[in-house]
Amino acid sequence: MIKVFISYSHDSDEHREWVLGLSERLRANGIETILDRYVRNDSPPGGWPRWMSNSLDETTHVLCVCTETYYRRFHGHEVPGKGKGVDWEGTMIAQELYDARCVSNKFIPVLRSSTDELHIPKPLRPRTHYVLNTEGNYQVLYDDLLDQGGVEPGPVGPPKIKPRAIGTPITFDTQPQRTASQAHTRDKKSLDHSGDLDQVDQKSKPIRNPEYLLGLLDRKPQHVHFDGQIPEKRPIDEGKAYGFCIFGPRNEWPNAVRFTLSHLLEEHKISYSKQSPEIKPLETRLNLTDGSAELLSIGETHLWKLLGRQLNCRSEETDILKTLQSKEESHIFFRELAGDEVKNHNFIAGVLLAWSKLTFGVNSHSHFLLLICESDYLSDSMFGWLFHKRSSSRWYQDLQKLLSRHQLENSLLPTLCSPTVAVDVEDWFKNRNEIPEQLRITIRKALSKHSAIPLGDLKEKIFPLLQNHHSTRE
Numbered sequence: 001m002i003k004v005f006i007s008y009s010h011d012s013d014e015h016r017e018w019v020l021g022l023s024e025r026l027r028a029n030g031i032e033t034i035l036d037r038y039v040r041n042d043s044p045p046g047g048w049p050r051w052m053s054n055s056l057d058e059t060t061h062v063l064c065v066c067t068e069t070y071y072r073r074f075h076g077h078e079v080p081g082k083g084k085g086v087d088w089e090g091t092m093i094a095q096e097l098y099d100a101r102c103v104s105n106k107f108i109p110v111l112r113s114s115t116d117e118l119h120i121p122k123p124l125r126p127r128t129h130y131v132l133n134t135e136g137n138y139q140v141l142y143d144d145l146l147d148q149g150g151v152e153p154g155p156v157g158p159p160k161i162k163p164r165a166i167g168t169p170i171t172f173d174t175q176p177q178r179t180a181s182q183a184h185t186r187d188k189k190s191l192d193h194s195g196d197l198d199q200v201d202q203k204s205k206p207i208r209n210p211e212y213l214l215g216l217l218d219r220k221p222q223h224v225h226f227d228g229q230i231p232e233k234r235p236i237d238e239g240k241a242y243g244f245c246i247f248g249p250r251n252e253w254p255n256a257v258r259f260t261l262s263h264l265l266e267e268h269k270i271s272y273s274k275q276s277p278e279i280k281p282l283e284t285r286l287n288l289t290d291g292s293a294e295l296l297s298i299g300e301t302h303l304w305k306l307l308g309r310q311l312n313c314r315s316e317e318t319d320i321l322k323t324l325q326s327k328e329e330s331h332i333f334f335r336e337l338a339g340d341e342v343k344n345h346n347f348i349a350g351v352l353l354a355w356s357k358l359t360f361g362v363n364s365h366s367h368f369l370l371l372i373c374e375s376d377y378l379s380d381s382m383f384g385w386l387f388h389k390r391s392s393s394r395w396y397q398d399l400q401k402l403l404s405r406h407q408l409e410n411s412l413l414p415t416l417c418s419p420t421v422a423v424d425v426e427d428w429f430k431n432r433n434e435i436p437e438q439l440r441i442t443i444r445k446a447l448s449k450h451s452a453i454p455l456g457d458l459k460e461k462i463f464p465l466l467q468n469h470h471s472t473r474e
Contacts, residue, residue: 002145005034005055007089008065009073018112019065022132031145034059036085049088056092061145062107064093064124071119094123102126110141115297118353118406210466213435214459215259217428221414222246222260229410230366239325239360243352243369243408247396248416250376251456257413258334258370278327282306282335299350307333317358325364334370339377345399348373352403352411418452439469 004026008019016037023033034055036048044051056062064070072078074090093107102123109120109129120129130141143149230242246257262279286302308315310333313323324331341347348371355369375392396415403409419425425447429440446461447453453461 001032002030002061003032003034003059004061004063004145005059006063006065007086007093009067009070009086011067011069015067015112022063022065022110025138026142026145029142031142048085052085052089053092056089056096060106062093063110064107064121066109066111066116066120066124066129068116068119071121074121090121097123108141108144210463210470212259212262213432213466214455214463215257216263216432217419217424217455217458219257219260220424221417222257225410225413226261238362239364239366241355241358241360241367241369243355243371243411244413245348245352245371245373245399245411246413246416247373247392247399248375249392249454250374251454252416252418257372257416258332261368261370262332278329278331280310280331280333282310282333284309285338286341297350299347299352300354302347303351303354306335317354321358321360324358324367325360327365327367330365330367332368332370334372336372336374337377342373342377345395345402348399349402349406349408352408353406356408356411416455418454419458420452421447421450436469439465 006019006023008015010016020035020037023035023037026033036051039051046054064074069078070086073082073086074093076087076090078087097104097107105127107124107127109124109127111117111120111129111131113133114131117129117131128144130144131137132141140149226244244261258279284306286305304315304317304320307320311320311323313319337348351371352369358367360367375395378391378395392415396412400409400412403412425443429435435443442465443462446465447458
């Protein structure tokens with residue numbers, strides 16, 4: 001006989017009544033349930049710890065009603081003296097899964113809302129969860145408990161064997177082939193200019209536009225972070241979705257990071273393509289409502305909406321996945337978040353969480369999402385720089401904690417800082433052969449009065465110089 005124990009946290013009276021209603025529904029449908037509310041006088045003879053242990057042992061299934069409170073107590077993060085029941089049950093459930101080497105269908109996460117998916121305790125996340133907000137979803141859970149879901153397989157017929165292909169013998173030329181070194185030797189008469197093969201290839205490379213070129217200046221912390229997260233120079237095996245969030249004041253020109261990411265991808269040859277990664281903006285206005293817990297799911301919904309418009313396909317996860325799988329090069333999607341989006345950590349986490357779940361399959365390219373957040377949106381206060389610095393620090397720390405709860409802490413990039421003229425600009429010169437010496441002298445003169453300068457201000461000073469140089473080379 002099927003017997004179910006319901007493990008839950010006493011979040012509120014309304015939540016307790018919902019759990020009781022679920023138990024009564026299962027009992028009415030022929031499934032025996034064990035619930036603390038059924039204990040007479042609210043005191044089992046052997047005490048609550050023994051009652052919980054015996055209940056877990058004698059049941060065939062355990063329904064874990066996952067909420068934020070349940071997650072906190074399951075992992076032992078509740079304040080002392082509160083939620084000891086779920087803390088105890090969580091320990092026993094984790095131990096039983098450990099003893100079973102995680103091979104068990106006994107423990108089933110159930111949710112009241114899809115937004116509670118984030119609150120499924122870590123040991124239960126590999127298991128199928130059920131959102132009990134419709135009759136259809138309840139029926140799926142009920143079928144699972146009775147082991148009556150799925151489709152009865154048809155009979156296996158005889159295999160249809162076809163003959164194997166026959167190879168064709170190879171033939172060889174009568175003249176000897178040149179060696180690899182001979183093949184790379186160029187006849188000087190066939191070249192319109194002198195120089196070796198590398199020089200010819202260098203001249204064939206596209207000229208970097210000024211905005212891209214300036215975007216490669218002083219993003220060392222971000223470079224290091226990308227290096228640690230993106231596999232370097234590996235052949236294509238399974239395309240993945242890499243999502244990042246960058247944060248900084250407007251005068252640090254945070255949107256320049258999208259050029260840095262593109263440059264890093266080309267260096268690592270992630271795309272294994274003759275073309276540079278496509279850089280695509282996501283620019284539709286979303287009009288979010290502030291402070292809603294539903295923003296985790298809203299973030300996912302709006303991500304498909306933004307990508308659908310950019311890719312000219314339906315705003316559905318399956319359509320977007322299929323479209324990206326068919327692309328012949330990597331794509332970088334970036335969005336400069338509006339003020340209401342920057343202030344909502346749940347929205348940012350929801351977008352990154354939805355994106356991170358995409359897997360593009362074998363022999364597909366990886367694709368990248370970059371969320372650009374300006375700290376200037378956080379406050380219009382007149383208290384000045386100190387207040388703004390504190391609010392920015394708190395924003396960063398709060399988002400970091402939220403992303404860590406969903407195993408997305410690596411999605412948050414180091415904050416932006418002002419480049420130094422003596423070190424960062426000179427390193428930029430050293431690594432950018434396309435900047436001639438005369439232009440370097442002019443740039444040094446324009447920056448002679450500065451030791452460090454925000455990238456946005458630096459752009460105003462030297463961007464016209466780069467533009468002028470770029471126009472003369474085209």
